[in-house]
Amino acid sequence: MKAYIFPGQGAQFTGMGQDLYDSSPLAKELFEKANEILGFEITRIMFEGTADDLKKTKVTQPAIFLHSVIMSKVMGNSFQPDMVAGHSLGEFSALVANKTLNFEDALRLVSKRALAMQHACELEESTMAAVLGLEDEMVEAICADTKGIVVAANYNCPGQLVISGEQLAVEKACEELKERGARRAMILPVGGAFHSPLMEPAREELAAAIEETKFSNPVCPIYQNVTTFAVTDPAEIKKNLIFQLTAPVKWTQSVQNMIKDGATEFIEVGPGKVLQGLVKKIDRNMEAHSAQL
Template sequence: MGKVAFVFPGQGSQFVGMGKDIYENNDLARKEYDKIFKNLSFDLKTAMFDGPEELLKKTKYTQPAIVAMSLILDKLLKEKGIYPDFVAGHSVGEYSAIGSAEFLSLDETVKLTSFRGEAMNEIAEKVNGGMAAIIGMPSEKIIELLKTVTGVVEAVNFNEPKQTVIAGDKDSIEKSCELLKENGARRALLLPVSGPFHSSLMKPAGEKLKKEIETYEFKDTKIKLVANTTAEIISTGNELKEEIYNQSFGPVRWVETIEKLKENGVETIYEIGPGKTLAGLIRKIDKNLKVVSINSLSAIDNL
C-alpha cells in the first residue's frame, strides 16, 4: 500500500477571512484557535478574520496565520483517521510540518513561527532586498548565469522544473532579471515581498532563531520530515534545530523534496492549509502522484 505525505504551503497563500469558517463551525477548531491566540502577544485573530489585507501581509502576522490554519486543518484531518508517514512544508510551511510531525505542540509551533516572522521582518527592513520568479529556464542555467552578476543574488526556491525564485539585493535582482530574459527565460517577475527570504542576506535572522530554539524542547518523532534545505529525512529534535537555523537563509529544494517522498513510497499527498499552490507545483514535478487539497471544513467533510 502506498504511503501518505502531508505538505504545507508558505507565504503568499494567506487571505483575509482565512480560518474563520473553521473557527465558527467546529468546536475542536475553536478551542485550538483560542489557545493559539491566547499564547501570542499580538491580535492574530483580528488580522486573520477581519484584516485589513495590509496588516495580514506583514510577515509578523502572515507566518503564524498560515501555520495556525494549516495545523488546525491537520488536526481535523487526523480526527478522520488519516495520518501521514512523511511531512514537508514550503518555506514557512516547514513549521506547519514541524507541528504536524509533533516535534512541538500546536501552540508552541505557532509561537515559534511568530518569533521567526518578527525576526525575518526586522532583518528584511534593514537590507534593501527582494525576490523574483524566473519561469521557463532550468535551475542549473540560472545558477550559472547568476555567477556573472555582481552583488548578492542567489537561486533560493526550486519550486518546479521550470520555475525558480531568486533573492538578493534589489539592484542585483533587477540586473539578473534582464540577464536571464536575454538568455532565454520566458518570464522574470519581481515578487511583492518585503525581503530577500532564504538568501544569505537573511543570516542574521537565523542567528536570532538559533538562540530562540534553545528555549524549546523538541521531541524525536515517528513521522519523518523532509527538510527544505537538503531534501533529506529528519526525525530527531537535534537534526531539526540545525534545519530551522539553516532554513532561514538557505534554499527551499521543493523539486527534490517531492522526488524524495516518491522514492520513499509516497503515492498520495494531502496539501493542508490555505490555497492550492503546492498541488499545482507537485503536478508539474510528477503528475503520477495523487494530490488532495485540504483548505476548508467542506474539503474534510467531503473526503
C-alpha cells in the same frame, strides 16, 4: 503512502480560518489560545482584515501556520501521515503534524521567525523574483556572475525557480535572465530577500529560540527544505530548521525524494492549492489534492 504537505507565505487570503473557528470547538479553543500567545487578536485580522493587513510578515506567517495546523488537528483520526514536508514557513506546520513540536512552542517560534525576518528585511533594500522557463543550472550561473548578492532561493518545480538578494542585484539578474531566454523574470511583491545570505541576522536571532525549544521524536519522517531527505533525529531537524532561513528551499528535490521513498498521494493542508500544483508539475501522474475535513 500518504504525504502531507504544508504551504508557506503567499497562501493567505481574507477570511482564512473563519469556517474552522465557527464549526469546531477544538479549532475555536486553539485560535483563542493563539491570540493569547501572540498578544494580539490574530483571529480578527484573519477573519476580517484586508489583503494588506494579512500581508504584514508578523501576521502572515502565524496566520498560515494556524490555518494549517488547526485544520490538521480538526481532522482528528483521519489525519495519519506517513511522511510530511512544508514549504519554507510550512516546515513549522509539518513539525507539529509529525509531533516533533507542540502547538504552543511552534507558534512562538513562528512569531519569532516572522519578527526576525521583518527586522532583517529592514536592514537592507532587498527582494525576490520568480524565474520561469530556464534550467536551474543556467539561473544559478547567472546569479553567480551578477555583481552583488543574488542567489537561487526556491526550487519550486522544473522550470520555476525564485531568486533572492539585494534589490539592484536581483533586478540586474532578471535583465540577464530575460536576455538568456527566460519566459518570465518578475520581481515579487515580498518584504525582502528570504532564503538568502541577507537573512543571516534573522537566522542568528531564531537559532537561539530554536535551541531553547524542546524537539521530540517524530511519529513519521519530515523531508526538510535544506537537505530534501527523510529526517527523524530531533537534533538534525533542529539544525536544518536553523539553516533554513539562509538556505534555498529545495521543494522539487524534496517531492522527488518523497516519491522515491513510496509516496503515492500528496495532501495539502492549509490555505491555497499552490503546493499540490507544484507536485503535479514535478510528477504529473501523482495524486495531489487539498485535505478534506
